[in-house]
Amino acid sequence: xxxxxxxxxxxxxxxxxxxxxxxxxxxxxxxxxxxxxxxxxxxxxxxxxxxxxxxxxxxxxxxxxxxxxxxxxxxxxxxxxxxxxxxxxxxxxxxxxxxxxxxxxxxxxxxxxxxxxxxxxxxxxxxxxxxxxxxxxxxxxxxxxxxxxxxxxxxxxxxxxxxxxxxxxxxxxxxxxxxxxxxxxxxxxxxxxxxxxxxxxxxxxxxxxxxxxxxxxxxxxxxxxxxxxxxxxxxxxxxxx
Amino acid sequence: xxxxxxxxxxxxxxxxxxxxxxxxxxxxxxxxxxxxxxxxxxxxxxxxxxxxxxxxxxxxxxxxxxxxxxxxxxxxxxxxxxxxxxxxxxxxxxxxxxxxxxxxxxxxxxxxxxxxxxxxxxxxxxxxxxxxxxxxxxxxxxxxxxxxxxxxxxxxxxxxxxxxxxxxxxxxxxxxxxxxxxxxxxxxxxxxxxxxxxxxxxxxxxxxxxxxxxxxxxxxxxxxxxxxxxxxxxxxxxxxx
DNA sequence: TCAATAGTGTCTTTCAGACAATATGAC
DNA sequence: GTCATATTGTCTGAAAGACACTATTGA
Numbered sequence: 001x002x003x004x005x006x007x008x009x010x011x012x013x014x015x016x017x018x019x020x021x022x023x024x025x026x027x028x029x030x031x032x033x034x035x036x037x038x039x040x041x042x043x044x045x046x047x048x049x050x051x052x053x054x055x056x057x058x059x060x061x062x063x064x065x066x067x068x069x070x071x072x073x074x075x076x077x078x079x080x081x082x083x084x085x086x087x088x089x090x091x092x093x094x095x096x097x098x099x100x101x102x103x104x105x106x107x108x109x110x111x112x113x114x115x116x117x118x119x120x121x122x123x124x125x126x127x128x129x130x131x132x133x134x135x136x137x138x139x140x141x142x143x144x145x146x147x148x149x150x151x152x153x154x155x156x157x158x159x160x161x162x163x164x165x166x167x168x169x170x171x172x173x174x175x176x177x178x179x180x181x182x183x184x185x186x187x188x189x190x191x192x193x194x195x196x197x198x199x200x201x202x203x204x205x206x207x208x209x210x211x212x213x214x215x216x217x218x219x220x221x222x223x224x225x226x227x228x229x230x231x232x233x234x235x236x237x238x239x240x241x
Numbered sequence: 242x243x244x245x246x247x248x249x250x251x252x253x254x255x256x257x258x259x260x261x262x263x264x265x266x267x268x269x270x271x272x273x274x275x276x277x278x279x280x281x282x283x284x285x286x287x288x289x290x291x292x293x294x295x296x297x298x299x300x301x302x303x304x305x306x307x308x309x310x311x312x313x314x315x316x317x318x319x320x321x322x323x324x325x326x327x328x329x330x331x332x333x334x335x336x337x338x339x340x341x342x343x344x345x346x347x348x349x350x351x352x353x354x355x356x357x358x359x360x361x362x363x364x365x366x367x368x369x370x371x372x373x374x375x376x377x378x379x380x381x382x383x384x385x386x387x388x389x390x391x392x393x394x395x396x397x398x399x400x401x402x403x404x405x406x407x408x409x410x411x412x413x414x415x416x417x418x419x420x421x422x423x424x425x426x427x428x429x430x431x432x433x434x435x436x437x438x439x440x441x442x443x444x445x446x447x448x449x450x451x452x453x454x455x456x457x458x459x460x461x462x463x464x465x466x467x468x469x470x471x472x473x474x475x476x477x478x479x480x481x482x
Numbered sequence: 483t484c485a486a487t488a489g490t491g492t493c494t495t496t497c498a499g500a501c502a503a504t505a506t507g508a509c
Numbered sequence: 510g511t512c513a514t515a516t517t518g519t520c521t522g523a524a525a526g527a528c529a530c531t532a533t534t535g536a
Contacts, residue, residue: 020341057259059256084327087328209498446490473488
């Protein structure tokens with residue numbers, strides 16, 4: 001069979017097409033732990049189960065635009081660090097019909113996380129318990145406010161687990177950590193974010209050295225306020241030239 | 242608007258659905274350089290331009306299965322290291338209609354690369370020129386046998402560039418490098434693969450130490466044959482317990 | 483024996499972890 | 510001055526780069 005024949009034999013009009021959605025892991029740090037925003041499903045399938053916010057991709061809408069739209073519609077947030085995670089396409093992941101979903105990681109700082117909760121009261125902030133150390137990978141648990149584990153809809157537990165794995169893996173060599181912080185922050189806050197994501201305590205002098213050596217931090221000369229002890233210097237994230 | 246209303250308003254039957262394809266970066270090492278297998282398009286759009294082998298995802302076929310099917314149909318290979326890369330969904334990436342493609346990286350060792358070329362004479366082995374150092378990222382060039390740069394169809398140049406970036410990034414901390422080697426190999430061959438992917442020469446003692454310390458290598462006690470000098474020991478890849 | 487590459491020893495440098503000393507703002 | 514934390518200094522150990530040395534095989 002020649003290549004031309006092959007292409008001809010794949011006339012897309014002959015094919016039934018899957019639906020395509022985007023699902024967002026809206027992640028922030030809350031009480032020193034990673035937390036994700038979930039929505040309760042009202043309908044079959046998985047009625048009354050918690051799920052990642054998502055939506056169908058429009059026929060004239062790029063994947064990025066769909067992710068941004070969902071971010072805005074479900075969380076009322078105009079922009080956040082958005083990063084494509086993985087595409088899930090098991091045939092039976094949705095019992096109604098064939099749905100392929102492109103999963104995204106959205107990183108929210110504390111203010112954005114709170115704003116989302118305020119904008120949509122249906123959102124539940126679920127603490128994420130990551131039982132594995134390092135980058136082993138494996139299942140995670142999403143915890144309700146009362147501490148009980150939530151049984152997520154669809155394959156959303158897998159998506160959440162992958163999000164945590166990806167975030168841990170990228171934290172040290174990329175600048176994603178700053179997406180979880182406000183514009184001005186102290187080195188202690190930066191370290192707290194890293195420790196929450198990694199689920200481990202870090203050595204303070206080494207952390208400072210490493211961060212400062214990366215050239216990502218611009219000292220502002222101003223200091224935090226409202227502490228009853230020596231205030232720390234405020235830094236700003238600056239992308240490398 | 243409640244969540245129930247939201248879900249109701251997204252009845253998928255109301256939506257026109259995109260086509261979904263998989264595209265494969267069939268990558269191997271050839272003449273000490275990375276090389277990818279391409280197919281010439283026969284039809285509009287991008288007629289006569291070179292493209293990554295791909296195909297539509299069946300309505301009852303998982304994404305993984307579709308990638309494996311394309312690997313088999315286009316390259317005659319039963320199995321290879323297959324890894325999802327990224328999903329490309331720009332609205333106008335295919336001028337005919339809306340097509341979202343899930344890009345995959347398929348790593349072929351020398352024998353599999355040759356077998357693919359033998360199985361499908363339409364395949365062109367294009368050398369990949371990576372002009373950037375380290376993990377900067379950026380555009381790459383696919384070179385025809387005569388050394389001229391190929392102007393790839395669709396956004397396939399972007400896919401290829403992402404594949405090289407991903408491979409470079411994973412090479413040192415994961416075991417992907419072994420997918421490019423035969424079952425038995427010498428440390429020199431392993432280093433050659435790493436150097437080809439990284440586009441840099443590596444320090445021999447340090448490389449050996451690092452690789453042996455990872456615990457991935459099992460010495461076989463046998464040695465390569467046919468050299469006119471001291472033959473090197475053959476190793477086998479063994480996954481960590 | 484020679485040629486050519488395999489494989490090793492060791493010095494140096496770099497960088498993270500550990501630990502402790504010093505600095506400083508609020509009170 | 511005291512408290513509590515910020516910030517810095519320094520020692521130590523692990524690992525990479527550099528370079529040269531020794532080992533081994535075929536011819």
